[in-house]
Amino acid sequence: MSLNPDGLPVAVVTGASRGLGKATAEALARQGYHVIMLCRDVRDAAEHAMGLSHAGFSVEPRKVDVASSAEVSSVTKHITEEYGQVDLLVNNAGVFLEASAEGTDDPLRVSVTAVMQTFNVNAMGAMRLIQAVVPLMREGGRIVNVSSGMGRFSEIEGNYLGYRMSKTAMNGLTAVYAEALQSRGITVNAVCPGWVRTDMGGAQAERDIAEGIDTILWLATSDEATGASGGFYRDRKLLPW
Ligand SMILES: NC(=O)c1ccc[n+]([C@@H]2O[C@H](COP(=O)([O-])OP(=O)(O)OC[C@H]3O[C@@H](n4cnc5c(N)ncnc54)[C@H](OP(=O)(O)O)[C@@H]3O)[C@@H](O)[C@H]2O)c1
Numbered sequence: 475m476s477l478n479p480d481g482l483p484v485a486v487v488t489g490a491s492r493g494l495g496k497a498t499a500e501a502l503a504r505q506g507y508h509v510i511m512l513c514r515d516v517r518d519a520a521e522h523a524m525g526l527s528h529a530g531f532s533v534e535p536r537k538v539d540v541a542s543s544a545e546v547s548s549v550t551k552h553i554t555e556e557y558g559q560v561d562l563l564v565n566n567a568g569v570f571l572e573a574s575a576e577g578t579d580d581p582l583r584v585s586v587t588a589v590m591q592t593f594n595v596n597a598m599g600a601m602r603l604i605q606a607v608v609p610l611m612r613e614g615g616r617i618v619n620v621s622s623g624m625g626r627f628s629e630i631e632g633n634y635l636g637y638r639m640s641k642t643a644m645n646g647l648t649a650v651y652a653e654a655l656q657s658r659g660i661t662v663n664a665v666c667p668g669w670v671r672t673d674m675g676g677a678q679a680e681r682d683i684a685e686g687i688d689t690i691l692w693l694a695t696s697d698e699a700t701g702a703s704g705g706f707y708r709d710r711k712l713l714p715w
Pocket residue numbers: 488489490491492493494495512513514515518538539540541566567568569595620621622623666667668669670671672673674675676679
């Protein structure tokens with residue numbers, strides 16, 4: 475593990491302003507990481523970050539829209555200059571535009587633009603962060619991609635084309651980077667948090683946020699998951715793609 479000036483390992487979490495990303499960032503800070511909370515608008519994380527800092531935890535909100543290569547570059551420069559290393563990357567930021575009020579679940583009507591926007595955040599966002607952060611990772615570094623069962627071929631249904639394809643792509647890039655980074659001792663896994671009560675999941679969802687982040691944290695930090703790479707997990711169990 476690398477150490478920041480306060481002697482803490484460094485974690486980067488995308489989409490840390492709310493939902494699963496916010497809770498993951500807090501849980502990692504409580505576990506002793508210095509957490510760089512990446513948010514589209516830092517003001518959305520400022521209050522939460524301040525509360526955590528006042529409680530003695532080490533967090534740092536930074537502005538990053540994962541759809542912007544320039545913003546990813548800029549934060550990478552900061553992390554490189556400030557810490558020189560990253561131990562953990564959680565690619566959590568995601569959108570589900572087809573489930574929004576303006577969206578449609580119909581694959582015959584969804585616009586190419588909406589599908590491409592979804593891809594650019596959910597899949598290419600993870601790719602941008604991996605390409606940026608891996609040069610700062612050492613052996614033992616972990617990458618956790620927050621995916622979805624909706625991207626598994628075995629769970630495919632005839633709706634939500636863009637979201638499903640973006641998560642299938644995320645699963646694909648998880649497998650490719652796991653192979654590519656094996657020789658460097660960096661692990662890469664995908665996780666389905668289940669259907670969780672967040673803004674995205676809605677009030678009817680089955681799980682609370684604590685249940686939703688359990689496998690994310692398990693892959694990110696547990697000894698049990700050490701060395702596991704190239705897998706898709708739900709409820710701490712390895713599932714077929
Ligand atoms: N909730 C579920 O049932 C469920 C199920 C399976 C998978 N997931 C996955 O879990 C992850 C987190 O979902 P959630 O339920 O916590 O959703 P959420 O409450 O809607 O939060 C989404 C987060 O992603 C951020 N985000 C969106 N676009 C971004 C961008 N371009 N750049 C940076 N951040 C961006 C949002 O930031 P802003 O605040 O700026 O919008 C927010 O912090 C997603 O990848 C989602 O696909 C969720």
